[in-house]
Amino acid sequence: xxxxxxxxxWIILYFSFTLIFLLLLYSSxxxxxxxxxxxxxxxxxxxxxxxILYPNPSKKYIGKFxxxxxxxxxxxxxxxxxxxxxxxxxxxIIMDSIFFHSYTFSFLIIVLGYLSFIxxxxxxxxxxxxxxxxxxxxxxxxxxxxxxxSILYFLxxxxxxxxxxxxxxxxIEEKNIKLEKAYSKLKEHxxxxxxxxxxxxxxxISRELHDTVGHTLTTVLVEIEAGKRLLIKDKPGGxxxxxxxxEQVRKGxxxxxxSVTMMKEGKDLIEFIPSLKLILEDTKLHTDVxxxxxxxxxxxxPKTYEKIIYNSLLEGITNGIKHGNAKEFIFxxxxxxxxxxxxLEDKGLGSEDIILGFGLTNMKESVESVNGEFxxxxxxxxxxxxxxxxxxxxxx
Numbered sequence: 453x454x455x456x457x458x459x460x461x462w463i464i465l466y467f468s469f470t471l472i473f474l475l476l477l478y479s480s481x482x483x484x485x486x487x488x489x490x491x492x493x494x495x496x497x498x499x500x501x502x503x504i505l506y507p508n509p510s511k512k513y514i515g516k517f518x519x520x521x522x523x524x525x526x527x528x529x530x531x532x533x534x535x536x537x538x539x540x541x542x543x544x545i546i547m548d549s550i551f552f553h554s555y556t557f558s559f560l561i562i563v564l565g566y567l568s569f570i571x572x573x574x575x576x577x578x579x580x581x582x583x584x585x586x587x588x589x590x591x592x593x594x595x596x597x598x599x600x601x602s603i604l605y606f607l608x609x610x611x612x613x614x615x616x617x618x619x620x621x622x623x624i625e626e627k628n629i630k631l632e633k634a635y636s637k638l639k640e641h642x643x644x645x646x647x648x649x650x651x652x653x654x655x656x657i658s659r660e661l662h663d664t665v666g667h668t669l670t671t672v673l674v675e676i677e678a679g680k681r682l683l684i685k686d687k688p689g690g691x692x693x694x695x696x697x698x699e700q701v702r703k704g705x706x707x708x709x710x711s712v713t714m715m716k717e718g719k720d721l722i723e724f725i726p727s728l729k730l731i732l733e734d735t736k737l738h739t740d741v742x743x744x745x746x747x748x749x750x751x752x753x754p755k756t757y758e759k760i761i762y763n764s765l766l767e768g769i770t771n772g773i774k775h776g777n778a779k780e781f782i783f784x785x786x787x788x789x790x791x792x793x794x795x796l797e798d799k800g801l802g803s804e805d806i807i808l809g810f811g812l813t814n815m816k817e818s819v820e821s822v823n824g825e826f827x828x829x830x831x832x833x834x835x836x837x838x839x840x841x842x843x844x845x846x847x848x
Contacts, residue, residue: 457611461551462502465544469495472540476533483532490529494541497522498548506552516557519549523564530572539569543600550604551611566597671738674773696738724758725749728765732783735769743769745783753792757842760818761785761794767811768796768838776800776836792842799835806830 473491477484497518505515522545529538542565549561570590676694725747732743765783772778778800786793806828808816819826819840829837 457615458506465498465502465548468540468544468547469498472537472544475537475540476529476535479535479537486532487529487538490525490532491541493525494522497525501548501552512553516553519545519553519561520564523561523568527568527572530568542569546597546601547604550601550608555605562597562601566593569593569597671735671773674739724753724762727762728785731762731765731769735773739773741773741779741781743781743783745781746786747783748786749792750787751844753787753842753844756822757792760815760822760824760842761792763818764794764815764838764840765796767815768798771811772796772798772800772836776802778835787844790844792844794838794840794842796838797835798837802831802833802835804830804832 469491473488473495476487476491501515501518505511505518523542526538526541526545529541546558546562546565549558553561570593573590573593728747729745732745735741736743769781772781776798778798780799782795782797782799784793784795812828815838816826819842822842824843825841827839829839
């Protein structure tokens with residue numbers, strides 16, 4: 453039972469013992485001092501049980517011993533009491549045993565209480581003249597004890613069931629609180645995932661536009677510069693270069709529109725190997741650079757790998773022309789030993805040191821996001837090499 457119910461029963465027991473004590477003192481003309489002393493012992497005993505022993509389960513066995521002592525004291529009060537009120541002490545002790553101890557122990561106390569009453573009846577028949585002879589009074593007392601005990605047992609069960617129900621309701625409420633907290637965390641996590649997905653998508657689109665538009669604008673810039681130089685010496689040739697640049701701009705705009713449309717529809721932005729060759733041939737046509745390439749893929753590769761390779765080739769050629777002033781490239785793409793090898797070398801200016809910009813950083817992160825191995829090699833006046841290895845994982 454819960455603490456509040458226990459406290460209520462403690463108050464009832466204290467009040468009952470105190471009330472019986474006062475009634476005995478008021479009703480007993482003889483042996484008042486003895487009855488007062490013995491009743492005081494009962495009150496002290498119940499005080500020790502309720503305030504010290506019962507709250508500590510490891511000391512509850514001492515409380516059982518004190519109940520036996522109390523029954524002995526009550527029997528002595530029976531002998532000194534001429535009013536018969538002391539029988540109420542037995543009822544209070546039975547109540548104590550039922551509410552705070554096991555059914556077996558409380559049944560034993562009921563039996564002992566009944567026997568002490570019968571023994572007292574036999575020894576002092578003048579106190580219970582209105583109960584008739586011994587046999588009849590024993591039956592009446594037995595029925596009274598059974599009825600009273602049944603009520604007390606019923607009350608105990610009701611209290612236990614109510615306590616269990618209260619505990620169950622508290623557990624349900626705690627679970628509801630935990631579920632609400634879990635739902636709140638899940639909602640926060642879901643919102644965070646949505647935000648991360650949106651950020652990832654924005655980054656993906658920015659990479660696509662950076663690679664596509666960046667490459668187009670680089671080739672246009674090279675053609676315009678060549679056209680400006682040719683206009684002085686060879687006007688028709690210069691105009692041809694500017695015309696090619698104009699066509700490249702149109703193609704770039706078309707690519708951007710196509711990319712946005714395909715991203716809306718969730719389609720792939722490229723068809724793989726033909727697009728790689730288109731980049732290489734288109735670059736050769738519009739920039740006057742030489743590109744040697746060898747694409748030797750024997751198997752289909754995951755779409756994720758296709759995007760990484762496509763964007764890396766675009767970025768590598770654009771950087772080589774724009775920053776390295778490269779006039780020659782070597783590109784190799786092949787598979788071997790269940791790995792895919794990417795190799796792009798430019799014969800440009802190179803560098804002794806390099807700081808990764810937006811494009812190279814995205815390239816490195818993309819390769820490493822699929823557990824690939826990424827490597828850069830660069831030397832002053834000897835060019836720049838981008839190479840990486842992707843494992844053949846068809847589950848991507």
